[in-house]
Amino acid sequence: MTAGSIPEVLVQDHGAVRLVRLQRPSAKNALTPETVDALSSAFSDAESASAVRAIVLSGVPGAFCSGADVRIIAQEIEAGGGAAGRVLDRFQALSLRIVKLPKPVVAAVTGPAVGFGADLALACDFRVFAESGYLQEKFVAIGLMPDGGGSYFLTRLLGPARALEMLMLGSRIDAAQAVSLGLASSLTADKDAEAAALALATTLAAGPPLSLARIKAAVHENAAALEAALLREREGQLALLESADAKEGVRAFLERRAPVFKGH
Numbered sequence: 134m135t136a137g138s139i140p141e142v143l144v145q146d147h148g149a150v151r152l153v154r155l156q157r158p159s160a161k162n163a164l165t166p167e168t169v170d171a172l173s174s175a176f177s178d179a180e181s182a183s184a185v186r187a188i189v190l191s192g193v194p195g196a197f198c199s200g201a202d203v204r205i206i207a208q209e210i211e212a213g214g215g216a217a218g219r220v221l222d223r224f225q226a227l228s229l230r231i232v233k234l235p236k237p238v239v240a241a242v243t244g245p246a247v248g249f250g251a252d253l254a255l256a257c258d259f260r261v262f263a264e265s266g267y268l269q270e271k272f273v274a275i276g277l278m279p280d281g282g283g284s285y286f287l288t289r290l291l292g293p294a295r296a297l298e299m300l301m302l303g304s305r306i307d308a309a310q311a312v313s314l315g316l317a318s319s320l321t322a323d324k325d326a327e328a329a330a331l332a333l334a335t336t337l338a339a340g341p342p343l344s345l346a347r348i349k350a351a352v353h354e355n356a357a358a359l360e361a362a363l364l365r366e367r368e369g370q371l372a373l374l375e376s377a378d379a380k381e382g383v384r385a386f387l388e389r390r391a392p393v394f395k396g397h
Contacts, residue, residue, distance in 0.1 A: 142171040144178070147331055149186040149338035151179045154193065154327075161199035161245060162192040166220050173227050180234050186338035188234070189330045190257055191241035194323065197266065200248025203275070207383050210374055217374045218367075221280055224249060225363045228282045231256040233356045235346035237337040241330035242266035242308075243323055252281025255290070255316075258349065259333060262308040262317040263326035269305045275382030276394060280370040285362035290316060 143154040153175045155162040164172075179185045192198055201224065209217035231238055231253075240246075240257035247269045254260055254268060270283050278284075279300060287296035291314060298304050311317035321329045337345065353359060373379050377397040385392035 140171075141168050142175055144175050146185070148335065149184060150189060150331055150334040151175075151182070151185045151187075152189045152191065152327075152331065153179070154191045155196075155198055156193050158193045158195065160202060161196035162250070163199045163202040164224070164249060165202050165205055166223050169223050169227050173223075173230055176227075176230050176234060176238075180236065185236065186342055187236055187334040188238045189241060189327070189334045190231075190238060190253070191327045191330060192243060194243060195265075196244040197240070197242045197246040198250030198253055199245050200250045200271070203383060203386050206275075206277075206374075207387065210380055210383060218371055221367055221370060224281055225367060228252055228256045229356060229359060229363065232282075232353050232359055235349065236342070237334065237345055237349065239318075239330045239334045239337070241326045242268075242311075242317070243326045245269065247271050248279075249281045252279060252283045252286065255286035256282060259318045259330075259337075260311070260316060261326055261330040261333060262311050262320050263323040264308055264320065265323050266308045266311070266317075266326070267305050268299075268311060268316065269303060270299050271303045273301060273303045275386050275392065276376060276378035277373050277382065278366065278369050280363075280366045282359055282363055282366070284366060285359050290314075 139156050141157050143156050145152045157163060179188050209220055238257040239259040240254045241261050242254050243263040244265050245267060246254040248271050251268045251270050270279055272278050287299055308320050312320050319329060378394045382392045
């Protein structure tokens with residue numbers, strides 16, 4: 134971070150609620166490994182802070198998170214030698230940290246929550262959607278698959294048929310659909326999304342922390358099922374990253390053209 138620049142991850146306390154905000158507006162909050170590490174540290178600090186009872190995850194106005202920075206994916210493919218696996222482990226650890234965190238986490242979704250950004254929103258316990266907010270598991274567009282728990286979260290939340298629709302077609306779920314499907318707790322104006330998420334988190338923060346922690350662990354089976362899903366996604370994603378189709382998908386994305394997939 135240079136002098137006068139804003140931090141890529143802002144951390145603020147609002148009473149017993151800790152706000153964690155992504156701040157890479159020029160990239161629609163796309164994630165680099167360093168940004169992921171900063172988010173992981175923010176959640177780790179929130180877990181150990183006894184005064185913090187709930188967390189809000191948001192992005193600067195206009196975007197929640199547009200997923201992993203595709204330039205990083207291109208570098209992983211080019212680097213080889215296990216680079217992709219090491220980066221993927223850092224991303225997956227963030228999803229797991231949020232789910233295993235014994236405190237409620239509320240996502241304030243404004244604009245795109247795409248790719249790993251969708252997985253990040255789905256890892257949270259509650260989602261407040263702005264009118265511009267949308268979810269899209271767009272991995273398939275570049276010949277890849279979800280790797281942040283998307284196959285786990287969507288199957289549990291929507292059932293296999295609707296999950297396959299989102300994952301295999303890359304279907305976009307807008308804010309109104311997210312509410313109707315039960316993916317969102319509420320719908321607000323864009324300017325009110327973060328405040329609404331903070332209000333919900335404040336209500337949760339006033340609840341019994343031991344009860345909330347036990348409820349969250351019970352719902353996620355102590356995260357054992359997610360860990361197994363992440364392993365399956367890891368194995369699948371690393372195989373796909375070696376494919377010609379994935380290389381073509383990433384090149385096409387960077388060149389702003391339609392990819393031509395050949396099944397190789």
